[in-house]
Amino acid sequence: MPVYQLLPEVSLFPPTEEAEDDGLLAVGGDLTKERLLAAYSKGIFPWYEAGQPILWWSPDPRLVLIPEELKISRSLRKVLHKQQLEIRFDSAFQQVIKACADVRIRQGEGTWIIPEMQQAYTELHQEGFAHSVESWLDGELVGGLYGISLGQCFFGESMFSTRNDSSKVALVALVEFSKQVGIKMIDCQMTTAHLLSLGAREIKRKVFLKNLKIHIEEPTLNGSWNNSSASIKTKLFQN
16 A cells, blocks of 8 residues: 655545555644644544654554443552542643653653644644643642543543553543543554553454544534543542
8 A cells, every 4th residue: 555645735634444554544744733633533643753754544453442341450449449649631731741751751762742743732732622631649740641532532642650550540530521521432542451451442443433433523522621620520439
């Protein structure tokens, strides 16, 4: 299959079924709001490192978490019951996205969350499309995740943890929030043992795109989610 070259001035993408075996579909383009939202609505996302052109992906299979299928281990349930972590939504988006990059750098890993990606997603956050779910301990941000909300889908981008289970608690909070507001599918993009242990599962890309087409037609919960923390607290710590 060819890898398509995108033009900067056009927010169009080739058909996802023409992606390479590893999921690579296109190269180039830009990280404007219009381009990014068009990509996510078609099951495509950017993933590249510094020094590379922008690379656009649509992997097959796709890892997804259906909110009702979340698995909470006994040890995680104990963490929830202790209620030591405070959950906040959209209170520190820039801190979360930077922390997701910094943790990988400190661990000696490469990261796709380079400064221009951080800027692009921060702008999406300011437009009400990108959101963070945060775990706080004694006033310190210790874990969280961020992603894009479109229709009845949440497209998870990355998560980080500096305390045991703090990112898992944030994910549980996202799932409980999703149940409340009608988010039907959390896109986890790439398969990891960590996410599989929490109930995520692989599905064929064509199945993912079929479900995406249905869910993306529904209204997007646009704007800040900052006032949502209190509404899920009781339910969260009952898990």
